[in-house]
Amino acid sequence: MTLKAKTLFHCFKEGWGNLARNSLMSLASIGTVLVSLLVLGGVSLLALNLNHMADMALQSTKIRVLLKEDVNFDATEQVRFWLQRQSGVESYQFISKQEGLMRLEGIFGIEEGVFRDGDEEFLPEEFEVSLNSDADAEKLVTGLLSLSSVEEVLYGQEFYSQVRTVSKIAFIGGIIVLLLVGFATLLIITNTIRLTVFARRREIEIMSLVGATDWYIRWPYIFEGLLIGIIGSLLAALLLSRGYYFLERKLVNVASFLHLVTYDSVQLHLTWILIGVGAAFGLIGSLISVKRFLKAS
Amino acid sequence: MNAMLRMRSVSKVYHNGTVALSSINLTVDKGELVFIVGPSGAGKSTLFKLVNRKELPSSGEVWVGRKSVPDLKKGEVPIFRRNVGMIYQDFKLLSNKTTFENIAFALEVVEASRREVLRQVPAVLELVGLRDKGKAYPHELSGGEQQRVSLARAIVNRPIILMADEPTGNLDPDTSWGIMDLLVEINRRGTTVLMATHNKDIVNRMRRRVIAMEHGKIIRDEQRGAYDIES
Numbered sequence: 001m002t003l004k005a006k007t008l009f010h011c012f013k014e015g016w017g018n019l020a021r022n023s024l025m026s027l028a029s030i031g032t033v034l035v036s037l038l039v040l041g042g043v044s045l046l047a048l049n050l051n052h053m054a055d056m057a058l059q060s061t062k063i064r065v066l067l068k069e070d071v072n073f074d075a076t077e078q079v080r081f082w083l084q085r086q087s088g089v090e091s092y093q094f095i096s097k098q099e100g101l102m103r104l105e106g107i108f109g110i111e112e113g114v115f116r117d118g119d120e121e122f123l124p125e126e127f128e129v130s131l132n133s134d135a136d137a138e139k140l141v142t143g144l145l146s147l148s149s150v151e152e153v154l155y156g157q158e159f160y161s162q163v164r165t166v167s168k169i170a171f172i173g174g175i176i177v178l179l180l181v182g183f184a185t186l187l188i189i190t191n192t193i194r195l196t197v198f199a200r201r202r203e204i205e206i207m208s209l210v211g212a213t214d215w216y217i218r219w220p221y222i223f224e225g226l227l228i229g230i231i232g233s234l235l236a237a238l239l240l241s242r243g244y245y246f247l248e249r250k251l252v253n254v255a256s257f258l259h260l261v262t263y264d265s266v267q268l269h270l271t272w273i274l275i276g277v278g279a280a281f282g283l284i285g286s287l288i289s290v291k292r293f294l295k296a297s
Numbered sequence: 298m299n300a301m302l303r304m305r306s307v308s309k310v311y312h313n314g315t316v317a318l319s320s321i322n323l324t325v326d327k328g329e330l331v332f333i334v335g336p337s338g339a340g341k342s343t344l345f346k347l348v349n350r351k352e353l354p355s356s357g358e359v360w361v362g363r364k365s366v367p368d369l370k371k372g373e374v375p376i377f378r379r380n381v382g383m384i385y386q387d388f389k390l391l392s393n394k395t396t397f398e399n400i401a402f403a404l405e406v407v408e409a410s411r412r413e414v415l416r417q418v419p420a421v422l423e424l425v426g427l428r429d430k431g432k433a434y435p436h437e438l439s440g441g442e443q444q445r446v447s448l449a450r451a452i453v454n455r456p457i458i459l460m461a462d463e464p465t466g467n468l469d470p471d472t473s474w475g476i477m478d479l480l481v482e483i484n485r486r487g488t489t490v491l492m493a494t495h496n497k498d499i500v501n502r503m504r505r506r507v508i509a510m511e512h513g514k515i516i517r518d519e520q521r522g523a524y525d526i527e528s
Binding site: 004007010202203205206207208209210211212213214216 | 349371372375377378379383389391403405406408450454
């Protein structure tokens with residue numbers, strides 16, 4: 001597998017030459033990589049945004065941390081101390097039993113017969129917590145529930161888990177579509193490279209006759225596959241970024257309540273993932289086609 | 298003398314059931330020039346394929362020098378093939394490469410340095426008498442010249458054994474003798490040469506060892522032999 005740098009460069013040149021010689025099929029391959037990766041990038045962005053919206057919704061509502069009955073001062077302080085240490089907590093307020101009752105009276109009015117003296121004893125003490133934009137709401141809730149003095153945490157779980165479920169379904173659906181499109185992509189790349197290999201079968205036969213190693217024969221086709229995959233992925237990254245900016249600007253005007261993830265914050269990761277998947281498509285496609293041919297020859 | 302090629306009880310049956318070789322026993326010594334004769338389908342080409350490991354024997358042993366050819370590991374095969382030169386009736390040249398490039402190709406694929414290429418290629422071109430044809434493409438050369446290029450490519454890696462499969466099959470008698478003279482010269486320089494041929498004139502006039510094959514078997518092995526049995 002070890003080749004001299006000069007030979008590798010020669011193989012790269014050959015791979016690039018193959019791509020240009022077979023331009024129509026190469027374009028078709030690049031096109032299918034592009035479509036596959038647009039699907040991958042698109043569903044990733046959709047899932048990311050749904051998760052982000054769920055987090056934002058959570059951040060905008062206050063979390064109520066209900067304490068167990070008859071907790072002592074130390075236990076209350078334990079919660080307070082824990083909240084102080086959380087970077088995602090914007091502010092918090094302790095609500096005593098008395099204050100809790102006053103709030104209820106504020107909501108339902110203080111007409112006679114609704115609330116009676118001593119009702120406050122049935123109410124739990126609680127903390128009301130506001131989160132900042134860095135908060136990982138789910139983690140915070142889990143942390144709070146692990147504290148011995150916390151009875152319950154109320155935070156609009158239903159809405160939150162529904163959005164999360166939709167996001168998961170979108171992502172899984174996207175992956176299924178990706179697998180189907182990915183299969184077609186691999187098929188087309190494999191056929192494109194097989195065409196090159198077939199066109200150069202005489203050369204390959206002579207190479208193997210005069211003692212070229214299998215890797216020496218393989219490398220140009222591997223480069224060809226990698227180039228198809230990487231060019232397709234770079235185009236996909238570019239289109240996604242332009243498309244996303246456009247969508248972001250449009251949505252700000254028509255639905256400003258939607259908080260979209262900024263593209264800059266995900267661009268680097270997403271681009272690398274797309275390049276990685278694109279290169280893998282190309283690599284697998286070329287290895288399959290050359291392997292079949294080397295076996296046959 | 299040392300044995301360059303040894304075959305012991307070699308048989309080859311292809312997947313479709315065709316028996317190409319049957320119980321072949323053969324020893325060729327270092328420095329010999331051997332003609333292999335026989336009708337088409339006698340097993341001559343299969344014998345060559347077993348020697349350069351294009352095919353594996355169904356049974357038996359094939360040794361080139363001290364190497365057991367069927368036991369070579371996959372990674373050892375390319376290195377081994379650099380020691381076994383091959384030429385064919387149809388030359389197997391690359392039409393988009395010049396004479397020089399066709400020969401250099403054999404050095405480049407074994408990762409020889411540019412210095413080596415520039416030293417070796419003109420030397421073999423000189424040997425095969427094509428010094429001034431380096432820039433010509435195969436279609437600009439005659440059949441005999443194309444076979445000389447093919448021969449030059451086969452010997453540029455200095456193989457210890459050279460196998461020629463019907464090298465004069467597409468050539469007129471005079472050109473054929475030109476190729477034969479070259480093979481004799483290469484043999485004189487120490488390379489063992491095996492040549493499968495239908496050319497009676499050459500075999501009868503050369504009077505070298507002749508191995509006659511039929512239906513996958515050796516039916517005659519004669520020193521200073523002729524193409525047909527002499528009564």
